[in-house]
Amino acid sequence: ATGLYFPQKEYFETVYVGQVAGTPILQVHAMLDSNSEQPRYYLCRTSSTIRHSSWFHLDVKTGILSLNKTLEENDFALSNQPSWSVKKLVLLAMVSKKPQCKNPTRITLDFVNATLPHCAQTDLKELCFPHRDTSNPHIMENRFPGALRQLRRLTRLHVCPNYTVSYHVESDTPAPFAVDENTTELVVTAPLDREESECYRLLLVCTVRTETFITKLDASLDVFVNDEDDNAPYVNGTDTADIIISFNRTKDGSFGALFVFDRDLTPIFPIDQPYNKYVWTLLNNDTWINETFDIKGTFSEKKAAVGGIRETVHDYQLVLKRNLVVTENRTVQLDFMVNDTTYPGLEGKVLLHFNVIILPVHIRFNNVTHMFTLTRRASLYAQVGRVCVENCQQFDGFRVTYRLEVPDKNASVEVQSCYTAIGITQAPDEMWGLLYVNDTEALRRPECEDLQYIVVAQEEHTQLEASTQIHIILDAEANKASQESQRFLSCSANRRRGDCESVRGLGATTGRCQWRQGSEKGISENYSTCSPDLRTCPDSFCDAVESKDPSICPQDCTKETVTGGHERGLRNGIQAGYGTCYCYSERCFCEKEDIEEAICDDMCKTI
Amino acid sequence: RRPKPCSLRELELTVSELGLGYDSDETLLLRYCSGKCLEHRQNYDLTMDHMVRTGFKKKGRKDKVSNGPCCRPIAYEKQFSFQDNKHLHHTVRNMSAKNCGC
Amino acid sequence: RRPKPCSLRELELTVSELGLGYDSDETLLLRYCSGKCLEHRQNYDLTMDHMVRTGFKKKGRKDKVSNGPCCRPIAYEKQFSFQDNKHLHHTVRNMSAKNCGC
């Protein structure tokens, strides 16, 4: 229970010089939280209100605020606020005496340096309703009927003595509100239910009667209904989710989803407030389960289909607390209890289940001999191809590494030396192995004809292994390839097709660099450039082979600033470039080559 | 007339007109260095001047050399940022000269 | 072929062939700087390259600007002395490059 509370957080009124002691100003109202409560009203004594709080009196029982003294000119001068004609006096009222001022309502009085307007100067509206609108009342649901606001404007009670002012309340939807004719207080006549209506739009009608005329004025008032945890959680649909964990078995991975509904609100402000807080407890006491699984609960607010009343949806997922080894193979049922901690009733709990099947992961190659063709003229770091165990693209949570082995360990030294031709590498976050040219001299040796390797894949944790045979078919005659110079430059340094396709560059699969001719006008991803292998460079991804040497594919791997019109890749490299992009080691440039063969200005004529 | 000495010049143009490939209608004041550096020449430069005209030919050399200090920026405006016509932001470094020297 | 980068070059010639007006048959190794400074270019240079080709013309400007860092001596051999054909001694300062840079 919240205890006695003020439905209205703020009151406004205007006070004038010359108003005498005892003049009523306004009436504050507290509403009951339990039947036995009896509101006692007090003004808070705080440092910011000390100066002027003694000018006012708050009736302990009725909550009527009135003047304790007559307001004089020098009272006005006393408060040193900058404004010249109106000064603000702030008071804080609390209900039931406590040492400190808890959950007060704030009374803001505009102290006007003039006398109270007479009847002739007073607009009818001023008689009926406060000058500045007060804040809308918030009534706690499921509580008692009672008065929540004084409609009459107390400061104008005696301004027009021969006027009679009365009120009634209207609403286009049925609303349990009425006006107490004797006290002119707005009363809520029955407990409210937020889950039925969050707010009532009332029309306060003020009737002013004199001998000569009757005038009605009205003002709308929104009365909000505050929520309390009076609804138990419920499952709409299934309380069980079946989960299969196989390739993706990584720590913090989340699986499945179970939903629990609650017709109450769950505020996310302030962050750690306890209201309508849900906790869950795992009912299994199996240590393996407790060390392996966790539950992640999140909630979101949604509007009910009927009436658009706000409610809460809780979403529960199974989370892995650690990576699962590939051999893990088991079926478990997780039961966990979700508890609406602030729901008073007995049914504040809901039991949910996750049926979990954990499949082992088999480290194997699909049984096909992997054939790769390669020209003997391929340069150092030329990429030959990829090897990957079955389903490797979906693996997460464990690591498979690859190595090459010679199939015939007792082969002659010459034959054994051929096998340095090809190497295999792997990026930290990649699941496949990349085959590349590791020794061009061996590649060109005539006797190194038939390159067959065993690729061994090993799962790091369990050391489970699988192997397969790969066959690298070398084309082009050995002797012709060996005559070409062994020095490899970076393909990326070439700015024109002619130069590019005539040189041997690092990583060039065909031995020659390959030219990509861009066609678009401005800065584009399809920029012109010279590459060792257009299949892998540039592709905005600095792969495991390319990162072995910055000259292989600086277009994908450079970390240096790029000069000329370009857009950087996410981590490094050139995502898009203007005209032709070329690089001197890691220093890259992108510029327009106006004519296909660049202008051969006088400089290049003399060299 | 005496050739204009090396100094900072200004030209207002749009980013697209810079020729770097960016498509943006924003304009800027491009500052660049132009002018002669005759006062700063050394004996080396006089020799190179001669070699470029005749000396190198006699020796069968075709090397391209500069026959005097160049009028170049000695400091750049660190960066210039703008919004292109697709409302993406770009920053270009060392694109405008701050001051010039030989 | 990738343009030769800026580097120190040597040429043997007589003092007379230097073109400084001295008449002496003594020979020396003249060191000079030649080659490209492509790697050291900035956005400024790319912009100047474009402006020199088209940009300036469109704006009615005829300024001569360098579209790249120059390959220049960054240190000179302090002096070179010799005896001319009339047996007089001369000393020429900063006539030969010691090392080059862009």
Add this chain to the structure above:
Amino acid sequence: SGSPGSPGTGSGPGAQPEWVDCIQASDMCNQNAYCSSRYRVMRQCLVGKEKEAMLDNNRECQAALEVLLVSPLYDCRCKRGMKKELQCLQNYWTIHMGLTEDGDMDDSSPYEPVAPSRHHDAFRLASISSGMLTVAPKGFQCVDAEKNCNPCLDAAKACNLNNSCKRQRSAYIATCSKEDTNKGEVCSQKRCHKALRQFLDRVPPEFSHRLLFCPCQSEGCAERRRQTIVPECSYKDKEKPNCLEHRRVCRQDSLCRSRLADYMVNCEVTPQTVSTCPNQDNHQACLASYARLIGTEMTPNYVDNSFSNWTVSPWCSCKGSGNQEEECSNFLREFTDNTCLRNAIQAFGYGLDNMQNKNASVPGPSATTKTGSDWTTAPSEHPFVIIHKYPDPSEVGLGKTRGLPEDHSACLCANVWALVPAL
């Protein structure tokens, strides 16, 4: 009269009192043994988590506060953009943090109050003595009418041709669009905010406000305007917090708290008056306070690239407000439905040579007055002064529910006055 250090009475009622800034005030206090000891106690009271409890029931804290109430520190204020602005603000909050009893109430602004706008004529942009001087920008006339007119592009051009503006603008764009590699994030929001604050502090409003408030008649222009502060970094976050939580976090930082309070004061829709902004429709003060929020936790921005009915908002929502949804919506509407701010931005945009814009079909702001039950859109004869039949408290902001166009969610709607004809 009043305590030492309070604003000098100056001569005549209209004179602008000369304010002691809170650095001078704290020096004055420190030179007085009695005051400085209480000041030290007060600072202790505010350290740590349980400062509310300390202020509420710790006798020593209460006593210290009472002494400081009559010290120069009570009425001191800070100048916008002054040197050591942050320290001045921290001194201010040392006292005033103790005074605001209830966390949700709006703070009073720690900055010097703004003088009333001298020219009520909405087309003359006033220069304000409190440091928010504005020279009327050179005008937004389009250079050539046929081509797509884009005042925001013109504003960027004007900035680029001014050395200081160009440098500061490049600085914040470069900072805000630079990837924060070690954190693997799109950028460093903290550094970006600092660069934006520097831009707005150092570049005169004639350039910065022109970039922020340029009037658009095309989506391209509106998108450029939305992108001005590099929102991917300075504005957006992975998730949208609740606006009350967003406000709470802002109030924990002296700078953000101060500038939010200043915005609330200078852009508050004023009830009962013909004008929509405080200080006799001082649009400039409102714009400056809005602009100075950029670069703080409460950075606001245009929410989309619509040019006809644009909306600005901080990066937060009212989902999950529980029983405080009304309060949350009221806070959010101080940005999304603020007639003072809207008029100020539109006045800035079209405020200059309105002859120039005569022929341009400028969608003037519609005056929405509620008569009877439905909303009527009456194009006011004077584009920026909304004439009420009589000052209608509920229409222009009663208490917390601003008299604002109806929001169609459940009951969060404006209070409306209707005059029921006499029987």
